[in-house]
Amino acid sequence: MPRIAIIGTGLIGASIGLRLREKSEIKDLEVVGADREFDIAKRAEKIGAIDSAIRDPRRAVSDASLVILATPVLSLRGAMADIAPALEEGAIVTDTGSTKTEVIAWAGRELPDENSFVGGHPMAGKTDAGPSFAESNLFEGARWVIVPSRHASEGAVRTVRNLVETMGATEMFMDAEEHDAYVAAISHLPLMAATAMFTMTRDSEAWPEMSKLAAGGFNDTTRLAGTEANVAFDIAVTNRTQIVHWLERYREALADLQERLSDEEGEDLFRHMAQTSWDYTSYREGATGREEIDQKASPMPRAELGNLFMGEALASKMRELTAASEERLRELDREERLTRRE
């Protein structure tokens, strides 16, 4: 019976299991799972994410032709060392860790040469942890980065591509360093930013009152502060340099915005905000990069349309602002005259 072993049956591992058991076209496939906490493997079994929970990871991987490591990043090395002696000849190993440079290096050291390692990173998830939150369509439509190790066989890469396809995700090949630099910006920085924002507001004296006013905006912006400490810590430790780089750039970007805020004229600030809102809407509508925007042949290029729209909005906003500041000047003038009279 063809067997796939999932080591680590939390949210990600269990979601993979559910999907495999639901959609895989492999005949008579058996999906087994192990977890450092046996109870979690048992829960994954109970919800139908795996056929059976196995206490010993070595027993779980024996007879498996594909092993999926879905533990937090820092546990991956231990898991590799653990299962290495029990791997079948030719068994393929993949993972779902959030960073790749260290993981690829660990695989080179811990896994036998005859077992191809093909790293993976599904760009999906949620803050809720554990198999109870697993969904078979968690990866539907998501990108799944594939980072083959240098010695991975073609067959191994094909197997992992099939896995990604079964998950309903879109594959994306990258090298490990490239991957880690990109996710530092669009995944790890948001995690750190949310953490910093939440701890800062929560430590404020006014938090009991402020928190009552907090609504969707605050909750969305800080959602990642609820990331399981295990996951957040491992990301921080294995991608430290890249994250620090982006944290520094982010602080600069905030300083830049702060400077724009101090612009009394307001014209530059309004332009900046209109441009941001416009770009963001385009991004969420599917424009994924500057090239795509430029390539779009349309009677009036997007950028010009933007300028046109912005020109009118800007003019009207500036009139409003001028009126307000003229009024303020008149008031200051009046106040000054009153003061002189006193």
Add this chain to the structure above:
Amino acid sequence: MPRIAIIGTGLIGASIGLRLREKSEIKDLEVVGADREFDIAKRAEKIGAIDSAIRDPRRAVSDASLVILATPVLSLRGAMADIAPALEEGAIVTDTGSTKTEVIAWAGRELPDENSFVGGHPMAGKTDAGPSFAESNLFEGARWVIVPSRHASEGAVRTVRNLVETMGATEMFMDAEEHDAYVAAISHLPLMAATAMFTMTRDSEAWPEMSKLAAGGFNDTTRLAGTEANVAFDIAVTNRTQIVHWLERYREALADLQERLSDEEGEDLFRHMAQTSWDYTSYREGATGREEIDQKASPMPRAELGNLFMGEALASKMRELTAASEERLRELDREERLTRRE
């Protein structure tokens, strides 16, 4: 026929209108609306948010006993000046603006003394703008801050409280300065942070690739960058000082986190992340402040439970980290010996 006039029939104004027409217990109530862009008032009429769209705001407020100003903040002063001569004696004026100090001052200057102004701020909304996105239950369960002006009559305050109740929201009384300080932290800072993060990543050379990897985490964290420029700009300009204060504190919080990231031991960082994740989960589950947590009588206080949990998790994480760094030392040692041999 009792009449309520809504000036500004975008997302907020139209949502108020929808709810009023659906739930108000005022017999024969007529809700009229005006908007700087008549087309938007017409659309609000079309979706049933108002009984009729009126081109001239002065005509809209004549005969109205309650006037709701739901324009972007910077337009409020102009709207007040505009309608002032046409207000009925005793008509009550309220607003829905995101900042309150300037708004209260404007009302004092622009509105006749016999018309009570009671400021309001519903803590709900979405990034999508315009009456097409209006929902009659947009404010259900949300907080609605009420900031009466100094000369507002008791009857006027009662009317606005009734309005808030009709909206399904929970009233919260504050003074204007207090309100502006709090929302700077939990509403305006998230907006600025999202703006800075999105513009920074979008300006990166790697954006075309990175954006493909961006998933729920990035999208939630940056969602507010899509805020209509009109709204974002007005908030920035009318609450500048408070926002700058929080931007500075936020940059410090990020610098602090960056320093923790550089901690090679890792123990402090893990503690910090575990504490954050724990606190965030408590917050989202309804713990709104330190007092509430402390007051909760339970066989084992929450904080201790946390320590217990964290103690175990920490010990296990530290073992992992120690193993990893010992292994790293052994590797460095091996590499050094190899280099020497070369």
